[in-house]
Amino acid sequence: MLSFDGAHIVIHLAIEAPDAKTLPVLVELDERGLPTMSLSVAMYARYLQREGARSYETLRKYVTAIGKLKDYYTLVCGSKPIEAREIGRLLEDFLHAYDHGTVLGWAPSSQNEYVLCRSAVVEYVKFVMDNGDAIWPTREIRFIEDCRVSWSGSQHAEKSLLFHTKKRLRKKTGGRKKALTGLRQYKPFPQKYLQLLLDETKNPRDRLLFSTLAFGGRRISEVLNAFTHDVFTDKEMLHFVLAHPVQSLMEWTNLSGATLRGTRKEYLKKQFGLLPRTDHGAERSALGWKGIKFDDEAALKSETYFIRNADKELVPLYREYLHEVRQRLPRRPHPYYWVNEDGEPLTLKAAAKQFDLARKRVEKKFGVSLKGYGLHSLRHYYGFYCVDVLKADLLMVQKWMGHAQISSTAVYAHISPETARDELAAAEGRKAVGAQAQGVLPSALQRHGTTALGDIDTKRLTRKMR
Structure with a gap:
């Protein structure tokens, strides 16, 4: 598997490792024009992969960022001899060029892109400096040495390499601002078409x-x-x-009948010889996992909280899938609940494809456009339904959706146009009722006469005084 970016190629190399199946590596051209893998970048990527602190997608972006540094070194600085003072500014000049998009047709980077690129470059240089006893290929020795000189030659190097970020964070310095193209909103799947989508989805799974x-x-x-x-x-x-x-605790029984306890990663390894799908790298079976707030932080587990009485309504469909559909499928050595027609774990791409097919059937049958809605719009539907329809407290919605931060839940507090119109109509209705109630009293006064009302009040006051 390949991904092209500039003059370099990032290849997802299949590896045999106890913790990963693929590794993003950088392929570049040597002096003879032949593709060659960068050993230093591969060792750096594998080091980060073993550490396990970053996702596979972040590793790919790190390798791509170092590829851009090598492009800058080769194509911009390599056409003429590099002076000592230019070597000293190599890393800072590269980050400035990457930030502002001044060379090689690069577009100006966003804040997040710049921070990620800077982190990748800084950590890569630190890695090669810490591995000074490594024997690097001849074609990489000069590049690595110039990176070391640039790092060491900068006064307070790590602090110096942060100057672009600091400039951006000072709001009053006239820094570049991102052009606004419209209000950014989360797009929930339309409620009026949701049941139609489910009706057009014939597969019980x-x-x-x-x-x-x-x-x-x-x-x-x-x-x-x-x-x-x-x-x-x-x-x-x-x-x-x-x-x-990966880390959730569980208990299981092995083939010999012994009860074992451990993490899900250990369970997959001992029972099936598998890695968690988060460690599948660039394979189609790979899945991500975003940090969530668990009900049980010790066991790293959480319940799913259903709306619209779905926890009862979906029971027949659950039984149909488990006892009828899955019984006809080939059995494979894995514990996953959702499976393809071949019995292998259901992939994200296959699920998205089935959603698109159902969406297009709704569009064709009812003459509507649902372009731009994906699987994640169903989660957004849940969030907006809880806030916009149920008027639930944001802290409860945070728990139901598993958001680690309340700020992630707050985006669903956006008031929809439908709710705004309904609330306005309700407010107008309350005003009309109030005005009508106020109008009853004057008409009654006119019938009884103000003098009679005054007499009644006078007599009532006189009795109270007695």
Whole structure:
């Protein structure tokens, strides 16, 4: 698998490792014009992968950023001899060029892109400096040495390499501002078309999956990581447990009948010889996992909270999928709940394809346009339904959706145009009722006469005085 960016190529190399299946590596051209893998970048990427502190996608972006540094070194600085003072400014000049897009047709980078590129370059240089005893290929020795000189030659190097970020963060210095092209909003799947989408989804597996996303409010990656024992019924109610795909604790029985305890990663390795899907790298079976707020932080598990009575309504569909559909499929050595037609774990691409097919059937049958809605719009539907329709407290919605930060939940507090119109009509109605109630009193006064009312009040006051 390849990804092209500039003059270099990032290849996802299949590897045999206990913790990964692929590794992003940088391929460049040597003096003879032949493609050659960068050993230093490969060692750096593998080091980060073993550390496990960054996702595979972040590793790919790191390798791409170092590829841009090598492009700058080769194509911009390599056409003429590099003076000592220019070598000293190599890293800062590169970051400035990457930030502002001044060379090689680069577009100006965003704040996040710049910070990621700077982190990749700084950590790469530190890595090669810490591995000074490594034997690098001849073609990389000069580049690595110039990076070392540039780092060492900068006074307070790490602080110096932050100057672009600092300039951006000073709001009054006239820094570059991102042009606004419209109000950024989360796009929930339209409520009036949701049931039509489910009706046009004939496969019980897909209908159950889409319903779980829409009425359970979880991310597709969280749902597809589920094991078979995570989904069950109790007292005619559907339960869907979310657990961390790597670190969550569990208990199981092995082939010899012994009861074992450990993490899900250990369970997959000992029982099936598999890695968690978060460690599949660039393979199609790979899944991500975004940090969530668990109900049980010790076991790293959480319940799924269904809306619209879905925990009861989905029980027949759950049984149809588990006892009829899955029984006809080939059995494979894995514990995953959602599977393809071949019995292998359901991939994100396959789920998205089935959603697009159902969406297009709704468009064709009812003459509407649902372009731009994806699987994640079902989760947004859940969030807006809880806030916009149920008027639920944001702290409760945060728990239901598993947001680690309340700021992520706050985006659903956006008032929809429909709700704004309904609230305005209700306010007008209350005003009309209030005005009518005020109008009753004057008409009654006119019938009884002000003098009579005054006499009544006088007599009442006289009795109170006595």
